[in-house]
Amino acid sequence: xxxxxxxxxxxxxxxxVVHALELYSKDVNARFGLTAPQLWALWExxxxxxxxxxxxxxxxxxxxxxxxxxxDRLEAKGLALRDPDPADARRIRIRLTPxxxxxxxxxxxxxxxxxVHGLQAMSERQVTELxxxxxxxxxxxxxxxxxxxxxFSEE
Amino acid sequence: xxxxxxxxxxxxxxxxVVHALELYSKDVNARFGLTAPQLWALWExxxxxxxxxxxxxxxxxxxxxxxxxxxDRLEAKGLALRDPDPADARRIRIRLTPxxxxxxxxxxxxxxxxxVHGLQAMSERQVTELxxxxxxxxxxxxxxxxxxxxxFSEE
DNA sequence: CTCCAATCATTTGTGCTCAAATAATTGTGA
DNA sequence: TCACAATTATTTGAGCACAAATGATTGGAG
Numbered sequence: 090x091x092x093x094x095x096x097x098x099x100x101x102x103x104x105x106v107v108h109a110l111e112l113y114s115k116d117v118n119a120r121f122g123l124t125a126p127q128l129w130a131l132w133e134x135x136x137x138x139x140x141x142x143x144x145x146x147x148x149x150x151x152x153x154x155x156x157x158x159x160x161d162r163l164e165a166k167g168l169a170l171r172d173p174d175p176a177d178a179r180r181i182r183i184r185l186t187p188x189x190x191x192x193x194x195x196x197x198x199x200x201x202x203x204x205v206h207g208l209q210a211m212s213e214r215q216v217t218e219l220x221x222x223x224x225x226x227x228x229x230x231x232x233x234x235x236x237x238x239x240x241f242s243e244e
Numbered sequence: 245x246x247x248x249x250x251x252x253x254x255x256x257x258x259x260x261v262v263h264a265l266e267l268y269s270k271d272v273n274a275r276f277g278l279t280a281p282q283l284w285a286l287w288e289x290x291x292x293x294x295x296x297x298x299x300x301x302x303x304x305x306x307x308x309x310x311x312x313x314x315x316d317r318l319e320a321k322g323l324a325l326r327d328p329d330p331a332d333a334r335r336i337r338i339r340l341t342p343x344x345x346x347x348x349x350x351x352x353x354x355x356x357x358x359x360v361h362g363l364q365a366m367s368e369r370q371v372t373e374l375x376x377x378x379x380x381x382x383x384x385x386x387x388x389x390x391x392x393x394x395x396f397s398e399e
Numbered sequence: 400c401t402c403c404a405a406t407c408a409t410t411t412g413t414g415c416t417c418a419a420a421t422a423a424t425t426g427t428g429a
Numbered sequence: 430t431c432a433c434a435a436t437t438a439t440t441t442g443a444g445c446a447c448a449a450a451t452g453a454t455t456g457g458a459g
Contacts, residue, residue, distance in 0.1 A: 090375070092364070092368045095371045095374075096371060099363065099374060104305065105386065106261075106385060112447085126414085142437075143436085151417095152418080154419095178423080179424045208254065209247070213250075219377045223378075223381075226378075229362035263416095269445095270416085273443095273444085274418085297409090306445090309410080309446085335406095335408080
């Protein structure tokens with residue numbers, strides 16, 4: 090297979106990866122009541138403690154305005170709370186409720202779904218190769234992204 | 245790096261890949277007026293000729309209800325038309341307008357954006373490795389997906 | 400020939416995503 | 430100190446994605 094055919098295939102396959110991840114998220118939601126972004130947010134709050142909306146958005150790599158809705162839904166489910174930040178009235182402090190902590194004990198870790206189950210069935214060598222390849226992809230894509238942003242910011 | 249750390253990393257990186265793809269789509273839309281799904285749909289219609297909504301959804305791997313909105317927007321832009329299917333009144337035949345065909349000549353091919361530009365800068369050997377790795381990923385993910393669907397359909 | 404189940408497109412409802420505009424608050428430079 | 434710029438969260442608007450329900454049409458079984 091020549092290079093351009095490989096590139097075409099990589100894109101098709103990436104679309105399928107994205108698709109599978111989405112289906113997985115919907116599936117977890119249907120079965121468990123929490124979507125992947127919601128689980129990621131909870132898990133990150135558990136790991137890093139209370140955080141401002143902006144800080145959490147940064148670690149989750151989401152746009153702040155995206156995270157507002159996610160936190161809204163977590164709050165509606167009684168899993169997260171918005172406290173005012175005593176030091177800065179512009180900020181909020183998002184923290185977990187005891188209910189959330191209890192739930193996280195039994196929740197599928199965002200990186201332990203059935204997709205990861207498949208990865209675990211692969212040899213360590215294969216997983217390492219895959220990790221390297223995906224890391225390369227990220228590097229290339231984000232580099233191009235930055236470059237383009239810089240380029241167009243000059244216009 | 246041990247296996248579970250590799251798996252964790254793979255997932256983080258995949259999230260970043262998805263993120264970069266989304267940003268790219270939004271970017272093309274802002275600059276060109278068409279989102280990635282719209283471009284994919286146009287390109288597929290150009291390649292395969294007029295198609296029913298269900299058939300197009302299948303080749304694009306989208307849920308039919310998702311595609312309805314995409315086609316609505318293409319129609320609103322004067323790029324696609326819904327014709328009745330003479331053979332079956334339930335079906336529609338989606339086809340391109342001349343405007344769409346003219347536009348496609350200058351449009352960024354869905355798989356020729358700046359992300360692909362980055363891939364093209366890589367060596368053929370690297371690209372081949374990446375293709376294999378991503379294909380492995382797809383195989384693993386979709387196999388797990390099928391397995392889970394089968395498992396839960398037995399409940 | 401007539402029901403009735405299957406098929407096809409669509410609508411509705413929920414959620415995620417971004418960007419741009421808005422409002423409140425902070426901190427700083429004159 | 431005080432006006433003004435920066436920061437922070439939110440709202441608004443557009444689009445994508447799925448599932449489930451709906452309505453129209455087809456085609457087959459009795």
